[in-house]
Amino acid sequence: MADENKKIIDARGSSCPGPIVELSKAYREAKVGDILEVWSTDPGIKADAQAWASKTKNQILEIKEENGVIKVTIKVLNR
Numbered sequence: 001m002a003d004e005n006k007k008i009i010d011a012r013g014s015s016c017p018g019p020i021v022e023l024s025k026a027y028r029e030a031k032v033g034d035i036l037e038v039w040s041t042d043p044g045i046k047a048d049a050q051a052w053a054s055k056t057k058n059q060i061l062e063i064k065e066e067n068g069v070i071k072v073t074i075k076v077l078n079r
Contacts, residue, residue, distance in 0.1 A: 013041055014040070016044045019045045019048065020045070023036060023049065027076065030079075031079070033076065034075075039071055040072070046063055058074055058077050
């Protein structure tokens, strides 16, 4: 995975619907093949990101939690 195709969306400290709003903004500028990684401290991001990916036909690669930060990695498959 090439880092130049990866965009970090730092939504730490933002509560629902903030992280998904930030993800949607980044998605509008993304290209097919790009990787979007959302960093959030809101546990709702797990379900929200899965629903968003399903609705937009994109792929969740990974959801992990590190030191209280949830990182959701999404591959853009659809524009």
